[in-house]
Structures are given as C-alpha cells and as structure tokens.
Amino acid sequence: MTMTKPTIELLNISSELKKLWDAKxxxxxxxxxxxxxxxxxEKGERLSYYQNLVKTVISKLPCRVIFIQVDEKGEALKSCVTSETMGEGAKQIYCEKIEINVGEKLLPRIPSLILxxxxxxxxxxxxxxxxxxAQSSLLRLIEPIAERILFDADSTEDxxxxARSVLSSLTQFHCQIGDLNWSATSGWREVIEQVFNSPEAFSSLRETKRIRIHYNKKIGSGSQHSEIKAxxxxxxxxSRLNWxxxxxxxxxxxVRLSYRKPSRDVVVLLQSEEVSTLPPGAILSIEIESSQEEEHYNFKRHPETxxxxxxxSTAKQCDLPYSLPLAHIKEGEEIVKEVFNPSTGVHYREMLEVISEIPWRNAP
Incomplete structure (x- = not known):
C-alpha cells in the first residue's frame, strides 16, 4: 500500500521514516x-516504468528504496517518504521508500544526503x-559505496x-557491473547453447551464412530503443564465433549487419514486429541458416507458455519440431535476476567489445 507523499525537510527524513513505522x-x-x-x-517518458519497477522489486525482495528523480531544468531539492507492504495476511513485510527530487545543478549534494x-x-x-x-561526477561519487551498479542501455543515444563506456567501467570501477538488457536475453542464450551443444551442431553454427532476429517494437511503451536486446x-x-x-x-x-569470418561473410538482419502482449524488445524468433548441407534452424517463442x-531442416529432410524451456523474465524483473544471479562475465564483456565496434548511429 502506497502512502501519501507530503514534501518534507531533508533533515527530517529519518524522523519521518520513524513516524511512518510507528503508525504501523x-x-x-x-x-x-x-x-x-x-x-x-531522469524525468521523462520512462519514469513510470521505473516507478513500477520499484514495486516489482519490493514484491520479490524487501529493501529500502532511495529514488532519485532528476529534473534537468529544475532548481529545487525536495524529498518525501512513503512505504510499501509486500505479502498478505499475517506475513506482511514493511519496506521504506525515500524519494528525492532534485534539479541537475544540485546533484553534487546527493551523496551527502543519501549516505x-x-x-x-x-x-x-x-x-x-x-x-x-555522459560522464557523471555523481556516478563516480556513488560508485565506491555500491556492491553492484546496473545499467539500462535504453537511455543511450549511441x-x-x-558499450565503450561500460567496458571502461568494468576495468575502472571497484564494484560489479550489471545490465538489464543482457539479463533479459539470458533465456534465449541458454536455448541456443542447448541446441548447439554437440560437435556436429556447433560445426553447423560455425558455417552460418545468415541470421534473422525478430523483436517486438511495441508502440507507445516508453522504450526508446526496443532493438537493444536483439x-x-x-x-x-x-563474439562466440570470432566474427x-x-x-x-x-x-x-x-537493421542489416555483415560480419567477416574465414570462409565467407555472414549477414544478420534485425527485424521488428509489434506484439501488444509482450514487453518492448522481447525476442520473438530467431532463424539461423547454415551453408553446411543447407541447414536451417528456426527458433520461435510460444505466445502463451x-x-x-x-x-x-535441410535441403533433404525436415525434422519434427520440439520445444525447450525458455526462461521468461517478466518486464521489470531483470533487476531481481541480477541481484540473485549476476550474469555479467567474460561473455558479457566480449559481447560489448563487438557492440563497441559497430557505428549504430549509422542505422538509427
């Protein structure tokens, strides 16, 4: 249950939190x-998404939330405290939320306020x-106190x-790095690894000549870059095949990309569709064509399960279709996965190295 949000003095945050708890x-x-x-x-179209994300996190993991909302044009520094309750009946868990609304010019004061x-x-x-x-002095000030920093590539213009900035952070920051979009692709990566886990299948993958990935471009979702997961x-x-x-x-x-490998070029197509029942950026299907015996692999998300x-299939045969579990991370639950099961490592870094070589601005 969300409480009312009266503005309070910054110096009174602790006492107001105590009052909220005493009332319960x-x-x-x-x-x-x-x-x-x-x-x-930052204030904008994605604000409501992040507000809902807080509710998702609290529903899974009790925590204290400090929500910093930045207004580029604002000059004020305001705060309020609220509470959220998770669970039902006699097993309800009470969580606290501190909201700080700040103008960009006052950001240097934030570390001393949240500490x-x-x-x-x-x-x-x-x-x-x-x-x-966008180099931020605030990020450098907060980083030393964080166990893990999670980035969301949807905010980027390039x-x-x-990718180059996150790669730099991986070597410079003392804390661990996470990425919401990378976490959201974990289910598909696991499926691909299972399909190509034999020497014969992996040999076919190495001879890939074309890949087509369909993703959900949901209109009016607040997402600026639904192609990121694809x-x-x-x-x-x-990165796995050294293209x-x-x-x-x-x-x-x-988007059409081409890669060079020893035997031939590879073409990758990223194609958008609109599916109202799935979150923006969700991978809908993957087609992989191999020059080895004209093999063709078609991966398709079940719409309901x-x-x-x-x-x-090949030029001479067509096997019966089969299914594999697709770990489905609901929109907003990527951060829950990153807290309990950090997924960034060598594969993440090498994926970013490939992304860092691609001038995405040429294909907005």
Missing amino acids: QGENKIRASLFTFILYV PHLLPDLPVYLLWTKDPA LQSY AYLQAWIA KFQTIELIEGN SQAFIQY
Missing part, C-alpha cells in the same frame, strides 16, 4: 530489508538509468559509445 505498530507487519536499492532516474540513509552492513545496489557515456543477442553469437564486424545499414526500417519451439 499493531498491524502484524515486519520491518525488513535485504539491501538498499538506489535508483537514479546517512544507507542500511548499515547491508549491500547497496544502484540502478543508473542515465547513459554512462549504443557504440554506451543487438545484444547477435553480438553475443558473433569480425564489417558494415551496418538500415533497409526498409530494419515459457517455451521456445525449434524446427530443424
């Missing part, structure tokens, strides 16, 4: 937190939604610059 005494609620969750969000409200001896997770390519997935495949990027172009609204259907 006798309601069979347990005050609990596993970590402090800080969000840095007293970090829960002692518990980890701090930071969701940084601003493009890391995916190539984004871009990540194709770059991960390219070298050559060209990128936009053809009839779809957490499964991927796989159809294999």
Whole structure:
C-alpha cells in the first residue's frame, strides 16, 4: 500500500521514516530489508516504468528504496517518504521508500544526503538509468559505496559509445557491473547453447551464412530503443564465433549487419514486429541458416507458455519440431535476476567489445 507523499525537510527524513513505522505498530507487519536499492532516474517518458519497477522489486525482495528523480531544468531539492507492504495476511513485510527530487545543478549534494540513509552492513545496489557515456561526477561519487551498479542501455543515444563506456567501467570501477538488457536475453542464450551443444551442431553454427532476429517494437511503451536486446543477442553469437564486424545499414526500417569470418561473410538482419502482449524488445524468433548441407534452424517463442519451439531442416529432410524451456523474465524483473544471479562475465564483456565496434548511429 502506497502512502501519501507530503514534501518534507531533508533533515527530517529519518524522523519521518520513524513516524511512518510507528503508525504501523499493531498491524502484524515486519520491518525488513535485504539491501538498499538506489535508483537514479531522469524525468521523462520512462519514469513510470521505473516507478513500477520499484514495486516489482519490493514484491520479490524487501529493501529500502532511495529514488532519485532528476529534473534537468529544475532548481529545487525536495524529498518525501512513503512505504510499501509486500505479502498478505499475517506475513506482511514493511519496506521504506525515500524519494528525492532534485534539479541537475544540485546533484553534487546527493551523496551527502543519501549516505546517512544507507542500511548499515547491508549491500547497496544502484540502478543508473542515465547513459554512462555522459560522464557523471555523481556516478563516480556513488560508485565506491555500491556492491553492484546496473545499467539500462535504453537511455543511450549511441549504443557504440554506451558499450565503450561500460567496458571502461568494468576495468575502472571497484564494484560489479550489471545490465538489464543482457539479463533479459539470458533465456534465449541458454536455448541456443542447448541446441548447439554437440560437435556436429556447433560445426553447423560455425558455417552460418545468415541470421534473422525478430523483436517486438511495441508502440507507445516508453522504450526508446526496443532493438537493444536483439543487438545484444547477435553480438553475443558473433563474439562466440570470432566474427569480425564489417558494415551496418538500415533497409526498409530494419537493421542489416555483415560480419567477416574465414570462409565467407555472414549477414544478420534485425527485424521488428509489434506484439501488444509482450514487453518492448522481447525476442520473438530467431532463424539461423547454415551453408553446411543447407541447414536451417528456426527458433520461435510460444505466445502463451515459457517455451521456445525449434524446427530443424535441410535441403533433404525436415525434422519434427520440439520445444525447450525458455526462461521468461517478466518486464521489470531483470533487476531481481541480477541481484540473485549476476550474469555479467567474460561473455558479457566480449559481447560489448563487438557492440563497441559497430557505428549504430549509422542505422538509427
């Protein structure tokens, strides 16, 4: 249950949190937190998405939320405190939320304001939604206190610059790095690994001549770049097979990339569709064509279940389709996965290295 949001003095945050909790005494609620969750969000179309994300996180993981909302044109510094309750009946868990609305010119004051409200001896997770390519002194100040920083590439205007900035962060930051879009592709990566886990199948994958990835371009969703998950997935495949990027172009609204490998060139097509029942950027299907015996692999998301259907065929045969579990991460739950099961590692870094070589601005 969300409480009302009266503006309070910044110096009174702790006392106001105590008042909120005191008002809940006798309601069979347990005050609990596993970590402090800080969000840095700029005012805009995605604001409501991040507000809903907070509710998703709290419903799965009790935590104290510090929600920093930045207004580029504003000059004020305001705060309020609210509470969220997870669970039902006699097992309700009470969580606290501190909201700070700040004008961009006053951002240097934020570290000193949030430091007293970090829960002692518990980890701090930071969701940084601003493009890391836009050098931020605030990020450098907050980074030392964070256990893990999670980036969201949807904020970027240039995916190539984004990848280079995150790669730099991987070597410079003391904390771990996470990526919401990378986490969201984990289900498809697991399916591809299962299909091509034999020497024969992997040999076929090495002889790939064309890949076509269909993704959901949901209109009016607030997402600025629904192609990012598809871009990540194709770059991960390219990194695993040591393909070298050559060209990128936009053809009839779809992205066409080409890669060089020892035997021949590979063409990758990223094509958009609109499916209202799935979140923006969701991978809908993947087609992989191999020059080895004209093999063709078709991966397709089941519209209602957490499964991927796989159809294999050659010029001479067509096998019966089969299905594999497709780990489906609901929109907003990527951060829950990153907290419990960090997915960034060598594969993530090498995927970013491929992305960093591609001038995405040439194909907006």
